[in-house]
């Protein structure tokens with residue numbers, strides 16, 4: 356019997372690491388993007404063992420993305436704004452990377468062009484002096500590399516200036532760039548989870564017109580047309596196809612986006628907002644029990660403000676002065692817990708980090724205890740080490 360000599364352990368580990376990092380992007384460039392985007396991305400922290408950082412691993416590949424209940428953040432990059440603009444500009448309390456680690460899988464990016472580059476805004480407020488849309492995308496690629504079971508829906512909307520041809524070309528080029536296009540789902544409808552893992556799903560709240568883009572190939576889920584402003588029950592068709600027999604299939608999106616109820620005071624504003632969301636969530640749950648569910652998707656916003664009377668923070672979290680008003684978030688949390696097990700669709704939160712029970716409650720999970728996943732790197736390395744250790748076993 357031929358016996359091969361035991362290979363050096365370093366060789367095995369090196370091969371194993373090369374295999375695990377086969378898809379890694381250019382490290383120099385990655386570091387430059389992470390540095391330029393740090394003011395909005397925050398600091399990347401290895402979180403693979405946190406239960407909520409890989410929650411999609413608990414769901415089957417065959418699950419349609421529109422059938423998942425997904426925590427999202429509204430105006431996801433506003434956590435770091437200076438105090439003087441915070442009252443009406445700040446809508447988040449967690450850095451972007453931490454939102455992802457704590458379960459957020461639908462992010463809301465607001466853009467505009469400044470000196471020829473796409474930059475991040477909330478309304479007309481420039482959120483960071485260096486971060487560009489490309490840096491945020493690279494941050495997402497970096498995060499996906501260490502969370503390969505996950506998928507993130509990336510909603511893009513123009514908040515400052517117009518949706519010019521130049522802007523459309525840049526957004527399109529960033530998504531389709533050969534170097535990174537593998538990180539994106541190209542389908543123009545929502546994919547199955549298995550088709551979306553370790554990828555981003557473009558949710559386009561801006562029109563990308565073939566007239567403005569040379570060699571345009573359809574990409575992304577377009578929700579730009581029909582998204583009525585400040586409205587509680589929008590219905591729009593985000594995908595339509597006709598089969599060989601002339602039958603048309605369409606996919607509907609139901610949206611609750613009453614972001615400014617313009618009620619007479621804070622309490623009435625919170626109540627109007629919560630009622631609109633509750634009506635929407637009830638509809639989502641009811642639809643999930645019918646065949647229509649196959650062609651329906653739901654996005655509800657828990658976020659908003661009330662004219663000049665109530666800031667996003669007050670609407671989400673409530674206030675205690677002059678008397679106690681319970682905000683939208685605790686009310687939604689109570690609702691979600693009471694309806695555990697139901698379908699909720701995507702729920703977009705402000706001040707997501709203030710109570711992380713929102714994450715579990717949106718997923719329909721329990722609020723305490725649970726197991727966390729072992730890191731895939733650790734598993735592969737352990738197998739290699741055991742294999743190496745046992746190499747000569749029967750003979751020595």
Ligand SMILES: *[C@@H]1O[C@H](CO)[C@@H](O)[C@H](O)[C@H]1NC(C)=O
Pocket residue numbers: 381382383384
């Ligand atoms: C990575 O990118 C840098 C900067 O663009 C470039 O100088 C370098 O050659 C690239 N490295 C590889 C391995 O391609």
Ligand SMILES: *[C@@H]1O[C@H](CO)[C@@H](O)[C@H](O)[C@H]1NC(C)=O
Pocket residue numbers: 515516517
């Ligand atoms: C956006 O377009 C409108 C109408 O075409 C124009 O009036 C407006 O000045 C433009 N705004 C900016 C910021 O370019």
Ligand SMILES: *[C@@H]1O[C@H](CO)[C@@H](O)[C@H](O)[C@H]1NC(C)=O
Pocket residue numbers: 541542544545546547550
């Ligand atoms: C998405 O696109 C891939 C590749 O073209 C295809 O295999 C898959 O069936 C598509 N998914 C849906 C839901 O259309």
Ligand SMILES: *[C@@H]1O[C@H](CO)[C@@H](O)[C@H](O)[C@H]1NC(C)=O
Pocket residue numbers: 587588
């Ligand atoms: C949608 O909301 C509008 C405005 O609040 C209301 O008039 C209408 O009845 C609602 N439609 C449905 C189907 O709930």
Ligand SMILES: *[C@@H]1O[C@H](CO)[C@@H](O)[C@H](O)[C@H]1NC(C)=O
Pocket residue numbers: 685688709710711712
């Ligand atoms: C989060 O909400 C739960 C349920 O209402 C509550 O028990 C808990 O104290 C809250 N946690 C924080 C940090 O506010």
Ligand SMILES: *[C@@H]1O[C@H](CO)[C@@H](O)[C@H](O)[C@H]1NC(C)=O
Pocket residue numbers: 406710711712713715720721722723724725726
């Ligand atoms: C959410 O659920 C996980 C798993 O059950 C648990 O580890 C975590 O503590 C929970 N988080 C909250 C805020 O309840």
Ligand SMILES: CC(=O)N[C@H]1CO[C@H](CO)[C@@H](O)[C@@H]1O
Pocket residue numbers: 406409410411412413720721724725726727728
């Ligand atoms: C991905 C993962 O490990 N998810 C688990 C997190 O904890 C909840 C509650 O215990 C489980 O149901 C999930 O399977």
